[in-house]
Amino acid sequence: MTKMNEEFLASMREAMELLRTAGPLEATGFIQRALRGIDAGAQPRAQPETRVQPAQVVEALLPRPAGAERPAAREETRVRPDKAEHAPHGDSHGAGHFSARTYANHAGQRGYKLYVPGGDKGRPMPLVVMLHGCTQDADDFAVGTRMNALAERHGFLVAYPVQPMTANPSRCWNWFNPADQQRALGEPALIAGITREVMASHQVDADRVYVAGLSAGGAMAAVMIQAYPELYAAAGVHSGLPCGSAHDLPSALAAMHGGKMGAGAGAAEAGPRRPLIVFHGDADTTVHVSNAGRLLLAFEGGVSLDGKPQRSRGGRTFTLRHLTSPDGIDAEYWLIHGAPHAWAGGSARGSYTDASGPDASAEMVRFFLAHPMRK
Template identity: 60%
Template sequence: MKLNEGFLDSMKEAFARFKEHDPAAATDLIRRALSGESTHVEPPQAQRPERAKVDTTPFGRFHKTRTETDTAVEDRGHFSRKSYANAAGQRDYKLYVPSGYRGEPVPLIVMLHGCTQDADDFAAGTQMNTLADEHGCIVVYPIQPQGANPSKCWNWFKPADQARERGEPSLIAGITREVMASHSVDPKRVYVAGLSAGGAMAAILAQTYPELYAAAGVHSGLAAGSAHDLPSALAAMRGGQRPGHAKMTQPSRCPLIVFHGDADSTVHHANADAILRGFSVDTAASAAPASDIVSARKYTVRKLVSPEGTRAEFWTIHGAPHAWSGGSSRGSYTDPTGPDASAAMLRFFLAHPRQH
């Protein structure tokens, strides 16, 4: 847990150094954090919010009640570890097959964890396996090892890991295809979602594999092409962008649902706007509520559409930190008091099967 807490604390300290006009110190701090060296930053208490008792109003069939004493969903379905390799390398992954699976074509959700997390941690925090068991979905969690990144971040800021059929995008797409080949998956209902660095990688996959993923969920992440190295990654996380960035990013070709806390001090809320660059308010749908979720935190939902007709939802969680909204405190970087991001994402996904 020291690495988990220390990494994001180091990001905050680096931001402070930038504000003090000391970019050299900020760059050195992020370099040491990613290399696993100590940065001697005391962790803030707010990173692990205490679980609050929140009444959640059902919306459709996606209502989910969370308690700390829930039986582990892994006891109901089958959660196993597997491995995949291609020319870009090798990655392990955890695969959740729901207890009701009988070989009929089902949706597949690819879940990409954030820095310092792993598949078990991310599954516990998002409780996506619980929803998958209730609604008949397979979930796969690719695992980023420390050998690929000292803090287990997906390398969204490296050019070699931003292109189709190269680097980490090819590995994640390969895992997706392997699961589709080994199980009965509806090819029109394959989705990808992620948190933080995992959210940034989900945005890359949405751009580079629109024929594979029908929709994507980006929580507290960044737009594809936001950075090309560590210094530009740090600048992007602070809410800046390098010259010409707006020309590089085209609207996503697959539907998007984006969550971001407006009190996120790790990845600035402006990055959510960058992900949705090119989208505008969908006047035909703006009057319809996104859901009936009630949470302790206030939130705003905007329904958007691109010039090509691609749909999107933008959830701003007011006062929320860098954490999965509505998640369980059994996992790291969760905000149990927020609206249920997992349920909202699954609802959005299943409403948007691939059209071609």
């Protein structure tokens, strides 16, 4: 990274402090000046040699948890969950397949990895589509969430769409772009296309197809359940934001830190379309916990935190709320006390994980399998 880019990213950190202390309007003005290559003091700057993308600005503001280096890419296509880091979720002795694939349609092209559990199930299986967070990839997310081991244990497939650096320099799903928030356009069209391709090439139970994600992936999972309610039976959002929360970089930063939501967020508030399970840490400094409440506004008119605190096996306490919409659609809200911006109960071998939290992967799978497509 050039010295000029380092200065630019430093100015973005100043913008985040402005967002916290002075509000989104002041922070937005600062960001706009920085994007034009002008200092906050209105002194002209030379243009940087390498143009900084908005997504790099977002990534610069994300904390780097200790030990969060991405694991080296793995080449194996056969996995023995009983011998791997996945083992805490079961002792199955079947060898599943974890293979890389590519999908293309009118919206572009994306790679993805598919985990198929071992053994001949002889029946249609559920499918879980997992959307990674910024800086992550399929291998990292699979290791961190241990979802493949759960797939082996319960008998379902897992697809991991991969956001390339060509689409976003930090590998974030572009949840804040209007063109990536709509059915049949952009990234939603690609993720839905990957889902349908797996359904066409494998024995998939069409009534048990689910989508989940972390952070930017969680925000995109919220988009997918709104845009494709006929495709996904339920969704899981971990440390994410509601569909339509933002329409550009400044509004994304404001929404991430609990500021004013975009006008499009009203779609989620108007009424849930499918069951939803939400996890969020109340010490998350990257995506403010208020976004979890906004995701659930249409369930019982909102989220009250009067549930009884419980303690997870890892040590963290959490408050679990069960909610139901006026139309009888279920939701669960797991508020994890003291937890940062990380996947609860995840493996330390993956990035952005918090092993001390309740097991988000296992609880999502339980919730999903209890909620087939509602006709």
